[in-house]
Amino acid sequence: MIRIESVTKRYPDGTVAVDQLSLDIPDGSITVLVGPSGCGKTTTLRMINRMVEPSEGRILLDGQDVQAQPVNTLRRSMGYVIQNAGLFQHRTIVDNVATVPRMLGWDKARARKRAMELMERVGLDAGLARRYPYQLSGGQQQRVGVARALAADPPVLLMDEPFSAVDPIVRKGLQAELLRIQAELGKTIVFVTHDIDEAIKIGNMVAVLRTGGRLAQFAPPDELLSHPADAFVEDFLGTDRGIRRLSFFTSAGLELTTAPVVAVDATAAQVAERPEAASTPFLLVTDTDGKPLGWADRKALAGGGAALDRAALQPYGRPFEFGRESLRDALDCAVLSPTGWAVAVDGSGRVVGVTSQETIGAAIRSAHAERERQQAARGTGLAKAAT
Numbered sequence: 001m002i003r004i005e006s007v008t009k010r011y012p013d014g015t016v017a018v019d020q021l022s023l024d025i026p027d028g029s030i031t032v033l034v035g036p037s038g039c040g041k042t043t044t045l046r047m048i049n050r051m052v053e054p055s056e057g058r059i060l061l062d063g064q065d066v067q068a069q070p071v072n073t074l075r076r077s078m079g080y081v082i083q084n085a086g087l088f089q090h091r092t093i094v095d096n097v098a099t100v101p102r103m104l105g106w107d108k109a110r111a112r113k114r115a116m117e118l119m120e121r122v123g124l125d126a127g128l129a130r131r132y133p134y135q136l137s138g139g140q141q142q143r144v145g146v147a148r149a150l151a152a153d154p155p156v157l158l159m160d161e162p163f164s165a166v167d168p169i170v171r172k173g174l175q176a177e178l179l180r181i182q183a184e185l186g187k188t189i190v191f192v193t194h195d196i197d198e199a200i201k202i203g204n205m206v207a208v209l210r211t212g213g214r215l216a217q218f219a220p221p222d223e224l225l226s227h228p229a230d231a232f233v234e235d236f237l238g239t240d241r242g243i244r245r246l247s248f249f250t251s252a253g254l255e256l257t258t259a260p261v262v263a264v265d266a267t268a269a270q271v272a273e274r275p276e277a278a279s280t281p282f283l284l285v286t287d288t289d290g291k292p293l294g295w296a297d298r299k300a301l302a303g304g305g306a307a308l309d310r311a312a313l314q315p316y317g318r319p320f321e322f323g324r325e326s327l328r329d330a331l332d333c334a335v336l337s338p339t340g341w342a343v344a345v346d347g348s349g350r351v352v353g354v355t356s357q358e359t360i361g362a363a364i365r366s367a368h369a370e371r372e373r374q375q376a377a378r379g380t381g382l383a384k385a386a387t
């Protein structure tokens with residue numbers, strides 16, 4: 001664990017960048033420092049690897065004051081990724097990634113082999129290895145930056161606005177990639193951003209700082225959205241907090257029905273045999289493999305008998321993956337669906353059922369109630385621990 005203990009940083013010109021900051025950064029998870037420009041995020045990050053020394057307070061890494069550790073040893077235990085990747089322009093990509101292993105005395109072949117493994121891990125094509133940084137896109141360069149920081153397998157990764165310089169689509173990809181890598185590697189990551197959406201998406205814990213380097217709130221993103229500590233945090237979180245919070249509720253318990261689901265080769269007689277389906281004015285038609293094709297109007301089918309007409313189907317919008325995607329995704333699908341019903345599919349895209357906006361609404365209410373109970377229980381636990 002990294003413990004930041006009553007740390008203050010006063011620069012020589014008198015600027016107080018960080019003011020009495022205390023944070024316990026848990027192992028094996030992503031802690032995000034977020035806040036408006038100039039609130040001391042970078043200063044805090046750099047005090048962890050001693051690029052900046054605190055004026056007061058101390059920082060402990062696994063119980064040991066970082067001040068007591070030789071800077072080089074400390075920095076080797078901490079990968080560091082910055083905006084624009086900070087690559088060595090005159091070195092090839094593979095040599096950029098191999099930098100730290102080479103510094104640690106690995107021979108060239110072993111360091112390059114390690115570099116190639118890491119390139120693969122961060123989703124970079126091996127064919128890019130011999131290129132120079134200027135021959136890569138911004139997103140690819142950031143991946144190289146991450147690979148380089150991981151090269152010596154440090155337990156801690158410090159990331160300072162690593163994805164800020166790329167466009168929103170590439171940024172989303174890099175965030176997803178970081179979460180994927182983290183699921184495999186379980187590093188202790190401290191990530192600085194000024195983007196609250198990024199903080200909420202990737203953080204297990206989020207520290208919101210206010211100008212003057214003071215801590216406004218330190219909480220899991222779900223709790224931040226549901227219980228902002230004060231008006232500053234609420235304002236910083238922005239609009240749609242309720243909707244955004246739904247991302248943290250799984251769709252796994254959502255009630256589905258298969259009553260209105262029919263295969264495209266079903267006859268009208270087979271359709272009519274389904275009594276429950278009579279309660280819905282439409283049917284979800286699937287192909288013979290169970291994948292969704294579109295919604296059919298039941299009236300249009302009445303008296304038929306031939307195969308359902310694909311051309312007359314209404315689009316089903318986007319389905320959500322049952323259990324993997326959230327209640328936010330399910331609600332979005334229902335809202336976008338021409339029938340108001342969302343289509344749930346399994347991992348291979350086959351329909352597992354459909355669900356209405358009303359059912360999703362009920363699931364949201366019970367998820368809220370359950371979460372409130374959990375938070376209240378945690379509060380009781382904390383109160384007990386404090387007594």
Ligand SMILES: Nc1ncnc2c1ncn2[C@@H]1O[C@H](COP(=O)(O)OP(=O)(O)OP(=O)(O)O)[C@@H](O)[C@H]1O
Pocket residue numbers: 011012013015016017035036037038039040041042043044194
């Ligand atoms: N070397 C320095 N000397 C004097 N003041 C500094 C120095 N470095 C940073 N500051 C000031 O300290 C405050 C915090 O800066 P810091 O870079 O830590 O903020 P930040 O939250 O990372 O900002 P941003 O999001 O804009 O990068 C700012 O007011 C900044 O101007």
